[in-house]
Amino acid sequence: MHIHEGYFSSTFVTGLFYRCWRPDTPKAIVIVIHGFGEHSGRYDGLATHLVHRGFAVYAPDLRGYGRSPGQRGHIDSWRDYWYDLSMFRNFVAGRERQMPMFVYGHSMGSLVVLDYLTYQIAGLQGAILSGVLLEPGKVANPLLIAAAQLLSRYLPTFSLRLGLDVRALSRDPEVVEAYRKDPLVHNRASARWGTEVLKTIAAVKAQVKNIGDPLLILHGEADRINRVEGAHWLFREVSSTDKELRIYPEGYHEPHNDLQKEQVLHDITDWLERHL
Known part of the structure; x- marks a missing residue:
């Protein structure tokens, strides 16, 4: 396995960081878009698993995250993330010519990917969406929403603590401690x-x-950060005829880092192989 780190440019920002995990001769590419507050390095386990099965993995740190520049957790417009994904996809395609490409988005990353797909983007083999951000949990309380709406108009860069319960990420205490x-x-x-x-x-x-x-x-069925109802709604309402839903009993927010991760990694690999 070859691990590479580097930088790419997006709209209105340069020096966005990315990681790449690559076998000698990959059969396809998986672009991973991380969740809120985290970064590409937290996907090393997923990437290592996929590389050992012949997939190359590329993962950027979106603006304001990880080793990329920008105010932590700030964007002027959601379109900023759309540009980051679009420019990164073009960047990867330039390095891995004529290679089948998938995109994987977790939590906030799932919303980035879903928004991207609504523009009917061509050329992808498919998408994997994890911990879908369509029905947020307790962080979306009415008082916080009202405060954000007021401040967004007059002080858009004003920074708030989301009060994320890190214990809700995974039932594996080692994952929680590493996150802390x-x-x-x-x-x-x-x-x-x-x-x-x-x-x-x-x-x-x-x-x-x-x-x-x-x-x-x-x-995860017991995800308290993004409620499982969002995943059920997406599966029911999306136009895709080729769609599969995996709900993990008692699972928390990060299926790929939770106690059932071996089953999750198997499900991911099996789906990717069937869609090459």
Whole structure:
């Protein structure tokens, strides 16, 4: 396995960081888009598993996350993430010419990917969506929403703590402890970020019929961060005829890092192989 780190440019920002895990002769590419507050390095286990099965994995740190520049957890518009994914996909395609390509989005990353797919983007083999952000849990309380809407208008960069319960990420205490100690993890979001998330959830729900790509949806049944009802809604409403839903009993927010991760990794690999 070859591991490479580097930088790419997106719209209005340069020096976005990315990681690549690659076998000698990959049969396909998987682009991984991380969740809120985290970064590409937290996907090393998933990437290593996929590389050993012949897939190359590329994962950026979105603007404001990990080793990329920008205010932590801030965007001017959700379109910023759309550009980051679009430019990164073009960057990867330039390095891995004529290679089948999938995209994998977790939590906030799932919303980035869903928004991207509503534009009926061509050329992808399919998408994997994990911990789907369509029905957020307790962090989306009415008082926090009202404060974000007011501040987004007058002080869009004002930073708020989301109060994320890290114990809800995984039932594996080692995963939770590693998250707590990770210096690249943060728990802050700007007021504008908060309002853009809500706007994008509404936009995706209104345009979900535009998505016809093959989909694999993964969700922990006991996810308190993003409620499982969002995954069920997506599976029911999306136009894709090739779609699969995997709900993991008693599972928490990060299926790939939870106690049933071996089953999750098997499900991911099996789906990717069937869609080459």
